[in-house]
Structures are given as structure tokens and as C-alpha cells.
Amino acid sequence: MSANILLNDTIVALATAQGLSAIAVIRLSGEDAIAITQKVFKGKNLLEQPSHTVHFGLLHDGAKTIDEVLVTIFKAPNSFTKENSTEISCHGSPVIVKEIIKVLLKNGARLAEPGEFTKRAFLHGRFDLAQAEAVADLINAETDNARQAALNQMRGGFSKEISILREELIHFASLIELELDFGEEDVEFAKRDDLKKLIKRIQAYLLPLIQSFDEGNVIKNGVPTVIAGKPNAGKSTLLNTLLNEEKAIVSDIPGTTRDVIEDEMVLGGINFRFIDTAGLRETQDVIEAIGVERTRDRMKKASLIIYLFDLTQTTLAEIINEEEHLASLGIPYIKVGNKVDKADASLVEELKKHDFIFISASHKTNIVELKDKILASFQVKTVKAGDVLVTNLRHYQNLLQTNDALDRVLESMYNGVTGDFLAMDIRQSLHYLGEITGTITTDDLLDNIFSKFCIGK
Numbered sequence: 001m002s003a004n005i006l007l008n009d010t011i012v013a014l015a016t017a018q019g020l021s022a023i024a025v026i027r028l029s030g031e032d033a034i035a036i037t038q039k040v041f042k043g044k045n046l047l048e049q050p051s052h053t054v055h056f057g058l059l060h061d062g063a064k065t066i067d068e069v070l071v072t073i074f075k076a077p078n079s080f081t082k083e084n085s086t087e088i089s090c091h092g093s094p095v096i097v098k099e100i101i102k103v104l105l106k107n108g109a110r111l112a113e114p115g116e117f118t119k120r121a122f123l124h125g126r127f128d129l130a131q132a133e134a135v136a137d138l139i140n141a142e143t144d145n146a147r148q149a150a151l152n153q154m155r156g157g158f159s160k161e162i163s164i165l166r167e168e169l170i171h172f173a174s175l176i177e178l179e180l181d182f183g184e185e186d187v188e189f190a191k192r193d194d195l196k197k198l199i200k201r202i203q204a205y206l207l208p209l210i211q212s213f214d215e216g217n218v219i220k221n222g223v224p225t226v227i228a229g230k231p232n233a234g235k236s237t238l239l240n241t242l243l244n245e246e247k248a249i250v251s252d253i254p255g256t257t258r259d260v261i262e263d264e265m266v267l268g269g270i271n272f273r274f275i276d277t278a279g280l281r282e283t284q285d286v287i288e289a290i291g292v293e294r295t296r297d298r299m300k301k302a303s304l305i306i307y308l309f310d311l312t313q314t315t316l317a318e319i320i321n322e323e324e325h326l327a328s329l330g331i332p333y334i335k336v337g338n339k340v341d342k343a344d345a346s347l348v349e350e351l352k353k354h355d356f357i358f359i360s361a362s363h364k365t366n367i368v369e370l371k372d373k374i375l376a377s378f379q380v381k382t383v384k385a386g387d388v389l390v391t392n393l394r395h396y397q398n399l400l401q402t403n404d405a406l407d408r409v410l411e412s413m414y415n416g417v418t419g420d421f422l423a424m425d426i427r428q429s430l431h432y433l434g435e436i437t438g439t440i441t442t443d444d445l446l447d448n449i450f451s452k453f454c455i456g457k
């Protein structure tokens, strides 16, 4: 495995944010991490210090002193990566960080790839793959719910249970394969009834996990919410009102917004990404037409559509016609009558029968009610310590595939198929389960996962 070659190097990266800060932390990991740090450090001999101790000294490049620093040392296997590691806390100027990294490279370290520290921790068995992925989710958490879900996953989540169930299934697969070795003889080492019971038990564990994804996905990724409607309906005004910021240009000229404008906001523990779009109409203007095309595209990908009707510019018949089109998309939507401040009272009365919410985006009327309605379409419970929730699409897909493969095992048993086919279906479910926790991996899968991490993690 190419991973072994990688593991011989000592890697270095800035672990804290780029740019000005009071203190910056530079992290090294690998066989020679402490020795390389010692080469550029003036102070106590780091090689003689116990693990998990901090030491004051000067960092230098030849005769030049770069900075006054603190160095923390971790001795293998007692570090995050389970390798020898050091952390250099220096003053936060990017110039200092650059000089220190430069001198460490000169002394035998190499720059870390994105996620390489966590990848090493995984390869050395600190945690399984699903837990490693949760480290990235934890760093990227945008709400407290997302943070708690990621922390739960990082601290174990479904990892242990899945690996236990997988072991039990492996046991059956081996027994069945043993039967095959006996060829013609009619032996049955693997009791079919016990196998059936185990599969039911595994599926009873998988199903709630699979079902948790709808909510888990909302918690981790937020809800893309498109604000759509005809030109001048007040979409950009509403975006600004929701965000409490003059984000989008508002004018009385129809066709003002051409490109998509978006920003995020946390409502009730969920991250909503509000997307203002170009007004929907037939247009000869080439640029506006591209904008309208983008609107339609975003509407298809949305998890929620806030559809704005300009109450001063429309009739009941038109609204009903527009709604039919909206409903045909098959995406949850909220019908909003805007400019209620200038609307005809009888139209409002009429629309009340059609589940509308009436607002004035510019006067900020009924905005709280609108927010409540938005939230009501995405109820999530507060995630608590220990709650197990699937938030990761890869895990979700593998759980579904495992479940399907187990269904096939049950079906095969029901149809009395021979042991060799049964064993194949079991092996298939073992494969999908093993990919979740990383018992089964490929370099491609690992690259794909860890390349999405930030450098220094």
C-alpha cells in the first residue's frame, strides 16, 4: 500500500487559521518530528523530555533567530496521529509562520497534504474511517446541532456496533464456505434459522440509521432555500429582510437580479441557505435569460422554495395557474403573498383559503410568521450527546446497499438456493459494511475522503 511510503516522512503544516493572529500553531508528525524540531530549537534538549510536555526556547535558521516559541512534544504512540509529534506555538504573523515552515522543510520535513494528520491517525488505528470523517464534519460544523452530531460520530457513533455485527456475519459466511468444502456431503454448519435471526437483528439496527439520514442531512448540510417568483415580486427585498443586511440590489425595475445571490442564516438550530434568484419571465435580454435559466436550475435543486406573489400585480386566476406549475416540481414550497401593505383586501380574503402567508418584505410585516413557517417544514430535534445519526451521504448509501444485500440473503434462503450463492450475498453485505468503517478501503476512497479536509488537519 502506498500509505506505508507516506508514513515514513515527517510532515509539517500550519494548524491554525491563515492570516494575522496572536499565536499560530505549526504541527509536525512522523518518526523524526522531535529530532527535526530539535535541530532548529535553542532551549532544553527536546529528545530527552517526556511526552506531553511544553518547552520555551528560540527558533532559529542558522545564525538568525526567527521567534520566541513554545514547543509541545508528543511521543509515539501517545499523540493524535500515534506518531512522534511536535507543536510549535509562535507569534501569529504569517511572515514568522512562513520562515519557520521554511526552515523545517530545509531540515527534512515535507509539507502535509490536506487531511494527512487525520489520515495517519486513521491508518494507525486511532479511529475508524467513519470517525475520521466526523473529524472534518466537526471542524466544518455551522450549527451547534451539527457540532453535536459530528462529535457523537467521532466518539464512536455507530462504528462499534457495525463492526460487531459485521464480525458475527463473517462467522456465518465462513461456516457456509466451510460447508462448500465438503462438496457432495449434506452438512449444514451454519444453522439457517440462526442466520435469519442475525440478519433480522442487523436490519433492525440499520433501519433507524437509514431513516435518520433525512434529518441528519439537514443538520449537517443545511437547507438550500430558493426565493423565487416573477420579476419585482420583492424577492431581493425579502432576502435582505431575512438576513437583516443590504445584500442584494433592490429596484423598481423588473429584471434587476440576474445572478443568484445567497447567504446563510441559522434558524432554530438549522442552517438555511437563502438563495435570491432572477425573476421568472420570458425575456429577450440574453443575460437576463441566462439568469432565469439559473433560477429554474436552482429551484430543481432546492430543498425548499419560498415562492413570492406580488399581490398588487396579480389575480386569483393567475396565481392558481402559477401554483400548478410550482406544485409540479415536487419540492416543498411556501406560498407568500408580498406587498400586503398595498394589496386589495378581497384578494387577500380569497387567498386565505389557499394556504398563503401574507407579508410585506419592505415593511418587514409578518416576517416572524414566515420564519416560523419555514422552520415548521424542517423539524429537527436537538441533537444530544450519544444520539446516533447518519449525516454522511457515503454512509447512507452504504447502509442502503448493505440492507439490500441482506434482503437478498433472506430471499435466497427462502428460495432454498445453494450455499455458494448465499455466501456471495453475505460477502456483498460484508463489503458494504466494511467500507463504512474503513475495514475495506482503496487508496482512491481514502484520497477522496481526506483531500476534502483542510491542510493541517
Ligand SMILES: Nc1nc2c(c(=O)[nH]1)N(C=O)[C@@H](CNc1ccc(C(=O)N[C@@H](CCC(=O)O)C(=O)O)cc1)CN2
Pocket: 074, 077, 078, 079, 080, 087
Ligand atoms: N494543540 C492541540 N489541540 C487539539 C488537537 C491537537 O492535536 N493539538 N487535537 C487534534 O485533533 C484535538 C484533540 N485530540 C487529541 C487526541 C489525542 C491526543 C493525545 O495526545 N493522545 C494521547 C494521550 C492521551 C491521554 O493523555 O489521555 C494518547 O492517545 O495516547 C491529543 C489530541 C483538538 N485539540
Ligand SMILES: Nc1nc2c(ncn2[C@@H]2O[C@H](COP(=O)(O)OP(=O)(O)OP(=O)(O)O)[C@@H](O)[C@H]2O)c(=O)[nH]1
Pocket: 229, 230, 231, 232, 233, 234, 235, 236, 237, 238, 249, 250, 251, 252, 253, 254, 255, 256, 257, 258, 277, 278, 279, 280, 338, 339, 340, 341, 342, 359, 360, 361, 362, 363
Ligand atoms: N409596497 C411594497 N413594495 C415592495 C415590497 N417589497 C418589495 N417592494 C418593492 O418592489 C420593487 C421590487 O423589489 P425587488 O426586491 O427588487 O424585487 P425582485 O423580485 O427582486 O425583482 P427582480 O430581481 O427584478 O426579479 C422595489 O421597488 C421594492 O421596493 C412590499 O412589501 N411592499
Ligand SMILES: [K+]
Pocket: 231, 232, 250, 251, 252, 253, 254, 255, 256, 257
Ligand atoms: K426589481
Ligand SMILES: [Mg+2]
Pocket: 235, 236, 237, 248, 249, 250, 256, 257, 276, 277, 278, 279
Ligand atoms: Mg431581485
